[in-house]
Amino acid sequence: xxxxxxxxxxxxxxxxxxxxxxxxxxxxxxxxxxxxxxxxxxxxxxxxxxxxxxxxxxxxxxxxxxxxxxxxxxxxxxxxxxxxxxxxxxxxxxxxxxxxxxxxxxxxxxxxxxxxxxxxxxxxxxxxxxxxxxxxxxxxxxxxxxxxxxxxxxxxxxxxxxxxxxxxxxxxxxxxxxxxxxxxxxxxxxxxxxxxxxxxxxxxxxxxxxxxxxxxxxxxxxxxxxxxxxxxxxxxxxxxxxxxxxxxxxxxxxxxxxxxxxxxxxxxxxxxxxxxxxxxxxxxxxxxxxxxxxxxxxxxxxxxxxxxxxxxxxxxxxxxxxxxxxxxxxxxxxxxxxxxxxxxxxxxxxxxxxxxxx
Amino acid sequence: xxxxxxxxxxxxxxxxxxxxxxxxxxxxxxxxxxxxxxxxxxxxxxxxxxxxxxxxxxxxxxxxxxxxxxxxxxxxxxxxxxxxxxxxxxxxxxxxxxxxxxxxxxxxxxxxxxxxxxxxxxxxxxxxxxxxxxxxxxxxxxxxxxxxxxxxxxxxxxxxxxxxxxxxxxxxxxxxxxxxxxxxxxxxxxxxxxxxxxxxxxxxxxxxxxxxxxxxxxxxxxxxxxxxxxxxxxxxxxxxxxxxxxxxxxxxxxxxxxxxxxxxxxxxxxxxxxxxxxxxxxxxxxxxxxxxxxxxxxxxxxxxxxxxxxxxx
Numbered sequence: 001x002x003x004x005x006x007x008x009x010x011x012x013x014x015x016x017x018x019x020x021x022x023x024x025x026x027x028x029x030x031x032x033x034x035x036x037x038x039x040x041x042x043x044x045x046x047x048x049x050x051x052x053x054x055x056x057x058x059x060x061x062x063x064x065x066x067x068x069x070x071x072x073x074x075x076x077x078x079x080x081x082x083x084x085x086x087x088x089x090x091x092x093x094x095x096x097x098x099x100x101x102x103x104x105x106x107x108x109x110x111x112x113x114x115x116x117x118x119x120x121x122x123x124x125x126x127x128x129x130x131x132x133x134x135x136x137x138x139x140x141x142x143x144x145x146x147x148x149x150x151x152x153x154x155x156x157x158x159x160x161x162x163x164x165x166x167x168x169x170x171x172x173x174x175x176x177x178x179x180x181x182x183x184x185x186x187x188x189x190x191x192x193x194x195x196x197x198x199x200x201x202x203x204x205x206x207x208x209x210x211x212x213x214x215x216x217x218x219x220x221x222x223x224x225x226x227x228x229x230x231x232x233x234x235x236x237x238x239x240x241x242x243x244x245x246x247x248x249x250x251x252x253x254x255x256x257x258x259x260x261x262x263x264x265x266x267x268x269x270x271x272x273x274x275x276x277x278x279x280x281x282x283x284x285x286x287x288x289x290x291x292x293x294x295x296x297x298x299x300x301x302x303x304x305x306x307x308x309x310x311x312x313x314x315x316x317x318x319x320x321x322x323x324x325x326x327x328x329x330x331x332x333x334x335x336x337x338x339x340x341x342x343x344x345x346x347x348x349x350x351x352x353x354x355x356x357x358x
Numbered sequence: 359x360x361x362x363x364x365x366x367x368x369x370x371x372x373x374x375x376x377x378x379x380x381x382x383x384x385x386x387x388x389x390x391x392x393x394x395x396x397x398x399x400x401x402x403x404x405x406x407x408x409x410x411x412x413x414x415x416x417x418x419x420x421x422x423x424x425x426x427x428x429x430x431x432x433x434x435x436x437x438x439x440x441x442x443x444x445x446x447x448x449x450x451x452x453x454x455x456x457x458x459x460x461x462x463x464x465x466x467x468x469x470x471x472x473x474x475x476x477x478x479x480x481x482x483x484x485x486x487x488x489x490x491x492x493x494x495x496x497x498x499x500x501x502x503x504x505x506x507x508x509x510x511x512x513x514x515x516x517x518x519x520x521x522x523x524x525x526x527x528x529x530x531x532x533x534x535x536x537x538x539x540x541x542x543x544x545x546x547x548x549x550x551x552x553x554x555x556x557x558x559x560x561x562x563x564x565x566x567x568x569x570x571x572x573x574x575x576x577x578x579x580x581x582x583x584x585x586x587x588x589x590x591x592x593x594x595x596x597x598x599x600x601x602x603x604x605x606x607x608x609x610x611x612x613x614x615x616x617x618x619x620x621x622x623x624x625x626x627x628x629x630x631x632x633x634x635x636x637x638x639x640x641x642x643x644x645x646x647x648x649x650x651x652x653x654x655x656x657x658x659x660x661x662x663x664x665x666x667x668x669x670x671x
Contacts, residue, residue, distance in 0.1 A: 070456075076456060124652055124655060124656060127655065127656055127659050128655050128656075128659050129659070130455070131399050131455070131459070131592075131596070132592050132596075132655055132659065132660075132661075135588045135589060135591070135592045135648070135651065136592075136648070136651065136652040136655060138585070138588060138589070138648050139589075139645065139648035139649045139651070139652040141648075142644050142645035142648050143645040143648065143649055146641060146642075146644055146645050150639055150640075150641070266585075270463065273460075273463075274460075274463075277456075277457075277460050281456075315479065316475065318471075319471045319472075319474045319475035319479070320471065320475065321471065322467050322468070322470050322471025322472075322474075323467075323468050323471035323472050323475065324471075325464075325467050325468075325471070326463075326464045326465060326466065326467030326468030326469070326470075326471065327464070327468050328464075329460065329461070329463065329464030329467065330445075330446055330461050330464040330465065330468070333450065333453075333457055333460055333461045333464065334446070334449040334450060334461075337450075337453055337454075337457045
């Protein structure tokens with residue numbers, strides 16, 4: 001009744017191919033972005049902004065990156081954490097060695113460095129497919145983290161080996177480092193998330209996105225109709241690693257405030273992979289839904305017993321958390337293998353007919 | 359004999375690597391069994407090693423005889439196989455491989471939490487009476503522990519090979535591994551076969567868990583070492599039992615050699631060329647296996663003994 005396409009007439013090709021073809025979609029997204037930029041900083045407290053929204057938004061960027069590679073181009077990767085680390089460490093080098101470089105540029109350069117590294121580790125994808133490729137991306141995961149830990153050049157020969165993120169300003173506000181206010185950091189991260197999210201949704205419905213999907217669906221057939229596997233796969237690795245690199249740089253600069261390899265270990269890679277699968281492979285919306293679901297679930301499980309007046313040892317909670325997490329993943333895969341994004345799609349279908357379903 | 363000490367030391371390193379390799383092979387074996395029979399890439403194999411060892415050590419600490427504890431643990435692993443088939447795999451028939459892979463990661467998380475929920479997260483010492491002395495051949499030291507472990511692994515592989523070759527179930531398993539549909543059409547019940555391979559993989563995990571637990575203590579890091587079975591697998595080929603064994607030996611030896619000889623040589627090189635004197639490249643073991651496997655796959659994408667990958671449009 002409220003959500004329908006009937007009566008919306010498109011009079012140009014541009015309107016027909018617009019990002020949001022239904023006005024209510026457009027209004028909803030604009031409203032959501034406005035809400036996130038204006039209302040949330042006013043009502044959110046330090047805990048919500050600093051410990052929940054900032055990391056979730058950053059992980060959404062990483063999930064977008066992995067979704068481009070795995071969901072759209074069909075190349076399974078278990079090395080997300082390493083590409084995030086590459087972004088974080090290279091951004092740190094740019095920030096400290098080139099004083100006065102704008103912080104936005106620093107983070108983008110971190111992402112570009114990660115993209116270059118991603119292309120190097122994407123090269124095997126030309127010969128290797130499926131799970132074989134997944135295991136070779138583990139090489140990136142273990143080798144890169146080892147490299148960042150062992151070579152002191154990456155941390156400017158700091159004694160502790162764990163340097164703090166340098167404080168930098170953007171538009172007159174301090175946005176990185178421990179002294180920056182959570183609100184400023186939140187707005188900064190949100191800006192990146194919105195821009196990269198819109199960029200991703202435009203990329204995947206354009207020429208390059210269709211090339212990725214053709215390779216995913218059947219690479220030999222795609223090659224026969226003139227899509228070059230080399231450029232297509234490597235471009236997916238590059239874009240994906242760029243997103244992961246930006247996410248890693250933001251994680252170090254705006255969330256944990258230190259540049260350390262242990263923040264990007266194999267578990268980080270798996271968390272992001274879970275987000276992509278639970279959210280929905282090959283869906284931009286899914287990356288966001290998955291990031292929120294996977295990041296908030298442990299927090300919910302941790303605090304839920306407290307609401308009912310139960311007190312359980314924290315160690316037991318950690319174990320139960322693991323069990324619930326594992327069981328929920330299996331449950332979701334059985335009920336809806338296409339993920340949360342598909343559930344949202346079903347809801348939209350229902351809304352279209354509501355209140356007169358047939 | 360009159361060989362110089364360095365040569366003996368080299369032999370010792372190689373031998374050490376081979377012994378480590380047999381451990382990787384044991385975990386990789388479990389992967390191969392499940393992958394061949396059901397096409398599921400079972401990420402939970404590493405956790406199954408930990409889970410089996412936790413149960414075993416838990417029952418022993420309760421005062422049970424090791425044999426009885428072993429028997430109960432085997433029963434638990436078989437029950438686990440039934441649970442995995444009935445609760446997870448049965449509902450995911452015909453899904454994409456990545457979905458099945460993800461579901462085994464879910465199983466891994468669940469088992470990790472479940473095992474530690476019941477038995478606690480501490481490090482458990484495990485002593486099953488494997489002799490712990492050392493022999494000397496020339497200047498080379500051989501740990502008796504390593505030798506017994508290699509013998510156990512060899513016996514296990516021989517038993518599995520006999521099981522696959524001479525029993526009715528073994529023949530059915532090989533048929534399923536060859537061609538699912540053909541096996542179904544001659545009346546082999548697929549679901550039952552899956553339960554059997556998961557149970558066998560569980561028992562292999564128990565053996566690996568006991569040996570590793572006796573060496574390192576039963577603790578969570580066992581499951582991380584078990585990740586090393588993945589490069590072993592792709593080196594040997596996903597579908598090949600001999601591949602899993604030879605892959606394990608190559609990786610075990612390679613990473614020990616890289617750690618003992620490669621890293622110091624590289625350190626010297628870096629110090630000589632850049633003048634930096636406080637640099638250390640220890641810990642090459644962490645990633646060497648993966649990089650070796652990656653380079654190897656460039657030249658042979660299906661691994662050493664894997665089935666040739668033929669693609670049709």
